[in-house]
Amino acid sequence: MQQLQFEASWNKALATQDRHTIEKIFTETKQPNSSCILCSPIxxxxxxxxELLVTVLVHNFxxxxxxxNKTRIVYRMQDEVIAxxxxxxxTLIIPPQVSLPWTFIFPSLSYSPLASFENGRLEIL
Incomplete structure (x- = not known):
């Protein structure tokens, strides 16, 4: 059964509204399509x-x-790699069957500048 967890510093600093948003996203996306890693956008x-900040709920199904460890992560919009x-x-280890929110920070030279970065998807390769 998938569980929602928060990294210790997030647990202390997370605003109530943000916590509710993450809990809602977890409830809507916690059912796995397969045994894989998926990211739900926040x-x-x-x-x-x-820097481009992409906050997602990482589901380790x-x-x-x-x-x-030198893990390639891309941010796509309409099948085009943006970052x-x-x-x-x-220090980031996501246990099996756990979903955890995280912000991935892409340095300025690692992404293509756009007017909006909404409706993209993060992929852990």
């Missing part, structure tokens, strides 16, 4: 450093922990 933004980066996140 929000996208550009920060003051011109597999029986293995999900780790990030592409390799992530090494030693």
């Amino acid at each position: 929000r996208q933004a550009i920060n003051h450093k011109q 597999t029986d293995q922990p999900l780790t990030f 592409d980066e390799k992530f090494t996140l030693p």
Whole structure:
């Protein structure tokens, strides 16, 4: 049975409204289509450093922990790759059958500038 978890710093800092939004997305997307990794979008933004922030709910529907060691992650819009980066996140381990929200930060040179980044999808390759 899929469970929703929050990383410790998220658990402390997350606003009530954001927590409700994530819980709603989890309820709507927690049923796996297969035993794989899926990302449900939460929000996208550009920060003051011109980095692309993509916040998703990462669903680990597999029986293995999900780790990030030079893991290629792409952000697509209508099948076009908009952002592409390799992530090494030693402290991020998503246990089997767990969904966890996370923000992936794409440096300014790793994505194509657009007017809007809405309605894209993040893929962990």
